[in-house]
Amino acid sequence: MSRTANTSNGLDKDEAGTRRERPWLFPSNRKLRHLQGISIRNLVITPPLSRPRGKTIDDEEIPNSLQSPSKLLAQSASRPLPQSRSFADLKTVPTTSDNRDDAEQQSAWRLRRRSMLPWNDPNPQMRQIKLEDITKTRMADTWFSIHCGDIDTPVYVSEVVENATNPSFKAFDLNVCGPKVSRADCLTLKLWAKATTMKGYVLLVELQLCLQSLQFLGKSLDSFHQPLPSNSILFHLTDGVYTNLTGIPSSNTLIPSGASKLSAGVVLPTSSYDALMRLANLDECIQDALATREKLESQISAILEKNHHAMTLTSDVSRAQDKFALTKHAVAAGKKQLRATWKRKEELIASIKARREAMERGRYSQEKARSHLPDAQQKLASCSQVLKQNTEETKGQIRRIAEDLLAIYPIEPIPDKPLAFTIAGLALPNSNFGDIDRDAVAAALGYTAHLVYLLSFYLSVPIPYPVNPYLSNSLIQDPVSASLPQRTYPLYPVNVQYRFEYGVFLLNKDIEFLLNKLSLRALDIRHTLPNLKYLLYVLTAGTSEIPARKSGGIRGLFQGRLTPSLSRRGSEDSVGYTESIFPRKEVRPSSKLNGDLASDKAKQTSPHFTSTATSYQVA
Numbered sequence: 001m002s003r004t005a006n007t008s009n010g011l012d013k014d015e016a017g018t019r020r021e022r023p024w025l026f027p028s029n030r031k032l033r034h035l036q037g038i039s040i041r042n043l044v045i046t047p048p049l050s051r052p053r054g055k056t057i058d059d060e061e062i063p064n065s066l067q068s069p070s071k072l073l074a075q076s077a078s079r080p081l082p083q084s085r086s087f088a089d090l091k092t093v094p095t096t097s098d099n100r101d102d103a104e105q106q107s108a109w110r111l112r113r114r115s116m117l118p119w120n121d122p123n124p125q126m127r128q129i130k131l132e133d134i135t136k137t138r139m140a141d142t143w144f145s146i147h148c149g150d151i152d153t154p155v156y157v158s159e160v161v162e163n164a165t166n167p168s169f170k171a172f173d174l175n176v177c178g179p180k181v182s183r184a185d186c187l188t189l190k191l192w193a194k195a196t197t198m199k200g201y202v203l204l205v206e207l208q209l210c211l212q213s214l215q216f217l218g219k220s221l222d223s224f225h226q227p228l229p230s231n232s233i234l235f236h237l238t239d240g241v242y243t244n245l246t247g248i249p250s251s252n253t254l255i256p257s258g259a260s261k262l263s264a265g266v267v268l269p270t271s272s273y274d275a276l277m278r279l280a281n282l283d284e285c286i287q288d289a290l291a292t293r294e295k296l297e298s299q300i301s302a303i304l305e306k307n308h309h310a311m312t313l314t315s316d317v318s319r320a321q322d323k324f325a326l327t328k329h330a331v332a333a334g335k336k337q338l339r340a341t342w343k344r345k346e347e348l349i350a351s352i353k354a355r356r357e358a359m360e361r362g363r364y365s366q367e368k369a370r371s372h373l374p375d376a377q378q379k380l381a382s383c384s385q386v387l388k389q390n391t392e393e394t395k396g397q398i399r400r401i402a403e404d405l406l407a408i409y410p411i412e413p414i415p416d417k418p419l420a421f422t423i424a425g426l427a428l429p430n431s432n433f434g435d436i437d438r439d440a441v442a443a444a445l446g447y448t449a450h451l452v453y454l455l456s457f458y459l460s461v462p463i464p465y466p467v468n469p470y471l472s473n474s475l476i477q478d479p480v481s482a483s484l485p486q487r488t489y490p491l492y493p494v495n496v497q498y499r500f501e502y503g504v505f506l507l508n509k510d511i512e513f514l515l516n517k518l519s520l521r522a523l524d525i526r527h528t529l530p531n532l533k534y535l536l537y538v539l540t541a542g543t544s545e546i547p548a549r550k551s552g553g554i555r556g557l558f559q560g561r562l563t564p565s566l567s568r569r570g571s572e573d574s575v576g577y578t579e580s581i582f583p584r585k586e587v588r589p590s591s592k593l594n595g596d597l598a599s600d601k602a603k604q605t606s607p608h609f610t611s612t613a614t615s616y617q618v619a
Helices: 069-075 100-110 124-138 274-306 308-408 439-460 497-517 530-542 555-562 570-581 591-605
Strands: 011-013 019-021 035-041 140-147 159-165 186-195 202-210 215-218 231-238 241-245 411-413 421-423 426-428 473-475 488-492
Touching: 035 186, 274 308, 308 439, 308 530, 411 530, 421 439, 421 530, 426 439, 439 497, 439 530, 473 497, 488 497, 497 530
Parallel strands: none
Antiparallel strands: 011 019, 035 231, 140 159, 140 186, 186 202, 215 241, 231 241, 411 421, 421 426, 473 488
């Protein structure tokens, strides 16, 4: 069966029905501009011999080779022995046959050289060295050059590919060499190679060929699986890979049109009469079209020459209109910029005017302040003196108030017990409430809470944990902690021990806060009465005389100052000073006084205790 027609995908079917690729370029269309790359396959280099040899050296040509009868018999036998790849001598095999001739004939077939190759060494390192030596003989450095026509210099010289058996060179483009080279279809390729054992490059292949004689292998070498001969040169064109296997032009060379070819006495048909007539008609149409085009060109040129002045005037008018529009646009932009500049100028003038007015007002205020400055300085000096005097008097009054509070709630140490104190005769342990008298501890904590409440009031220091001094039922609040379910805690023993202990802890924190306000440091926050005693001792300390209580209409309070403070009983000077200022008088309260004293006592036990004016009658 003959070969089938070509398919649209550029593939053919051979006689077996398998699809194979076909080239896109016809042989006559292959030019050097289509050549894009060259690669070499199965590179083989035969190094030049160091000395000429007259004939092939074999075991038989060795002058001193072993010539045994069995060897001669083996050579004359009809079945020759295969060529040995060994270099060892033959060794005889002992036989026990009585017939010597039969034994010699059998030994000829038993005699074999050792089939051990030179690289079959038991040492792996030696085998590796021999394998590398064999590989080095096949590896080489290669490069090629392309020559075209009568050009003396090569049109392209490739790079050197080192240590490769199948070198693939970089792609190139011969269009840069000009049309003389790119349109040619014949070239001369010279392949140069150098093995590792060679000193210089040798011309390995010099190939003069025409691109029309190349055989198509496929679009790429991936689909080509047939073996290639040694030193095969592959040409990579735009439509696939080609090679030169025969060196003769292919049979599909185009035949010139209009010529007939006789092959084996067969006359091939040429163009028919109808085809020639159609070709003639087509030629006449083309000539008519060319004449029409020339006529139109001449008419257009005449019209342009005739109306040259009008066209020039029209072009000048168009240029003038464009220039006028551009000028008009520039004038509009200038006016817009001018308006923006005037507006900015007015804004700056208004800003400068406002600043001047502000500066005038500032100067007037400055002059006015400068005129009042001497009076203000005098007032400042007098106010500073008054403030200093009031501060001193306040310290004295605080000292007197602390003496009174210490007299109301005396804090005395317990003998033979370190850091153990009583308040108003009631013992209060230092945050250790294991075995206590619940009523006594509740009363002592009530007195302590009332004393802390009064100190915060007279010292003008708001404590962080407010106290409600209800004597034995005093309470304390915690508004600071946000995660607590309750805000009020008792200052008397209850069934829930931790609530009571937390309330005592808050009271100790209030005492520590008062100490910190006076720049004092508590050594241990759990010592309630020692810290409070330390605070009152600092408040009552001083060498100056205690100022007298201002009467203010409360003359009945003078009697209380006649008795010296319990904490300062040893100070006779203070008692004498008091008696010298306030002479002893007999004070007799009236019936109204008894009622006022009862009400005062009730107010002192309340959480909002304040001093009120009480009328007394002095006898």
